[in-house]
Amino acid sequence: MIEGQFKRVKEATYLSTEKSETYRAILRYFYIQHERMKEFLFPEEILAHLKGYASFHSYSVEELHVDLDALVRWGNLLAQQESGNVRTIEEYKRRRFRYQCTPYTVEFERMLVNFEQAGDTFGGSLEKTQFERLYQSLQHIADSGNDSDEICAQHWDDVITYFNKIRQNTSDYFAYLLSEDANEQMKSEAFLAYKDQFTTYLRDFIIALQRTASQIQGLLLSMERQEMKRFFEKVARHREKTFRFEQLGTDELTELEAIWTNVRDWFLSGDDSQYQMLQRRTNDAIRRITRIVQRLGERNLQLRSRKEDYLHLAKWFAGMDSIEEAHKLSSVAFGVFNTRHFHSDHIPTDDIYTDTWQELPMDHETLPKVREYGEKTKATEMVDQRSRKEEAKRLHLEQRQYEKRVVEQYMNGSEILLHELPVVEPHVRKLLLSWIGKAMMREDRTIKTEFGTKVEVTLDPHETVQLRSQDGTLEMPNVRFRFVREEVKS
Numbered sequence: 001m002i003e004g005q006f007k008r009v010k011e012a013t014y015l016s017t018e019k020s021e022t023y024r025a026i027l028r029y030f031y032i033q034h035e036r037m038k039e040f041l042f043p044e045e046i047l048a049h050l051k052g053y054a055s056f057h058s059y060s061v062e063e064l065h066v067d068l069d070a071l072v073r074w075g076n077l078l079a080q081q082e083s084g085n086v087r088t089i090e091e092y093k094r095r096r097f098r099y100q101c102t103p104y105t106v107e108f109e110r111m112l113v114n115f116e117q118a119g120d121t122f123g124g125s126l127e128k129t130q131f132e133r134l135y136q137s138l139q140h141i142a143d144s145g146n147d148s149d150e151i152c153a154q155h156w157d158d159v160i161t162y163f164n165k166i167r168q169n170t171s172d173y174f175a176y177l178l179s180e181d182a183n184e185q186m187k188s189e190a191f192l193a194y195k196d197q198f199t200t201y202l203r204d205f206i207i208a209l210q211r212t213a214s215q216i217q218g219l220l221l222s223m224e225r226q227e228m229k230r231f232f233e234k235v236a237r238h239r240e241k242t243f244r245f246e247q248l249g250t251d252e253l254t255e256l257e258a259i260w261t262n263v264r265d266w267f268l269s270g271d272d273s274q275y276q277m278l279q280r281r282t283n284d285a286i287r288r289i290t291r292i293v294q295r296l297g298e299r300n301l302q303l304r305s306r307k308e309d310y311l312h313l314a315k316w317f318a319g320m321d322s323i324e325e326a327h328k329l330s331s332v333a334f335g336v337f338n339t340r341h342f343h344s345d346h347i348p349t350d351d352i353y354t355d356t357w358q359e360l361p362m363d364h365e366t367l368p369k370v371r372e373y374g375e376k377t378k379a380t381e382m383v384d385q386r387s388r389k390e391e392a393k394r395l396h397l398e399q400r401q402y403e404k405r406v407v408e409q410y411m412n413g414s415e416i417l418l419h420e421l422p423v424v425e426p427h428v429r430k431l432l433l434s435w436i437g438k439a440m441m442r443e444d445r446t447i448k449t450e451f452g453t454k455v456e457v458t459l460d461p462h463e464t465v466q467l468r469s470q471d472g473t474l475e476m477p478n479v480r481f482r483f484v485r486e487e488v489k490s
Contacts, residue, residue: 011104031109
């Protein structure tokens with residue numbers, strides 16, 4: 001792990017402070033100007049922009065300078081003193097600054113803009129053409145033996161772009177299908193108008209997926225490791241030509257090979273591959289929609305009048321020449337009479353296309369439903385537990401004696417003063433707190449401890465002390481424990 005990789009990101013402080021609304025308005029203006037290729041802004045420009053909002057009408061330039069200083073401290077802005085247009089010494093002393101937003105700020109604001117545009121629902125789509133574009137990009141890599149470093153780097157960027165689009169769009173789209181909003185929309189009657197369009201969309205995607213993914217898998221299997229290593233060397237050489245003051249510490253070639261391994265595994269890691277999972281999720285979505293449409297259709301049939309259907313069926317029966325033909329028509333129209341129903345606790349598969357004979361057999365034990373029946377029980381012997389009881393008693397007494405000796409170590413004469421205690425053991429702290437709790441329930445604040453001694457507890461609510469223990473520090477009122485000796489009656 002890189003040292004300091006997971007340190008606190010102070011650049012995100014402006015998102016969760018009391019003045020976040022002001023800070024976000026300032027940095028959003030910086031981000032918009034950054035996207036327009038304007039890097040440096042003066043306080044006068046920022047203030048003029050903020051005055052355009054109703055909530056900033058009373059916003060002063062002094063408040064702006066305080067907020068800009070805070071953003072500079074958090075690393076969201078870089079301040080640079082402007083000395084080129086200074087005309088007097090007094091202007092130079094006032095230290096006029098111009099400001100530039102940092103890369104952290106740009107990425108934060110870009111992410112927030114994407115969130116605002118996406119809303120509260122998942123995006124994504126099932127674009128069948130993206131697999132074709134990925135296949136074409138992989139074909140370019142396979143045929144790039146004589147290509148230059150720049151062209152190889154372009155082919156690699158195309159592969160990663162299309163692969164990330166496939167991975168992100170499909171994941172977001174299925175998350176949208178499983179969301180609560182989508183479920184509510186599918187249960188409404190209005191969904192019936194779009195069911196054919198929705199089913200066609202999923203069917204066309206899975207057909208294109210099966211056709212193109214098999215070509216991608218064959219191409220990935222044909223691309224040998226040595227050829228890919230030479231290709232990655234070209235890509236790495238081209239990336240090293242990009243001038244930067246910072247020297248990256250990662251091995252570029254190793255990183256490219258690791259990404260390539262993930263791309264291969266996405267398609268070629270067997271039944272557990274993401275490609276197979278994508279197929280299963282698409283099929284499950286089609287089955288789910290089919291079940292929903294079936295239930296909606298049954299609901300509509302229940303609300304429709306069956307009078308015309310019954311009259312048509314009655315005419316059929318009236319036109320029969322014999323009772324045998326009527327029985328045959330009845331078996332088709334109404335099914336079998338006097339059927340027997342069996343209830344089973346067996347959980348079948350969720351696949352509605354599975355036939356009964358494809359299910360595995362199960363064992364079910366039927367118990368007699370008679371009052372005299374009772375399950376057979378086996379007589380158990382009585383085991384002598386005296387030795388175990390004696391051992392547990394002995395261990396308990398030893399523990400009590402040990403706790404008593406530890407408590408006596410902290411006694412100052414016949415008292416224990418909380419503010420004089422050093423770092424104590426956790427069980428001592430729990431014991432003292434239990435004495436305080438018991439004493440607070442008695443008027444005389446005197447209790448009898450587990451060791452058979454009486455303790456008078458005096459609590460001073462106006463003085464606060466810290467009870468230090470091996471597992472933490474507890475801040476509490478000061479307490480005095482005074483051990484009272486019982487007088488022996490003559």
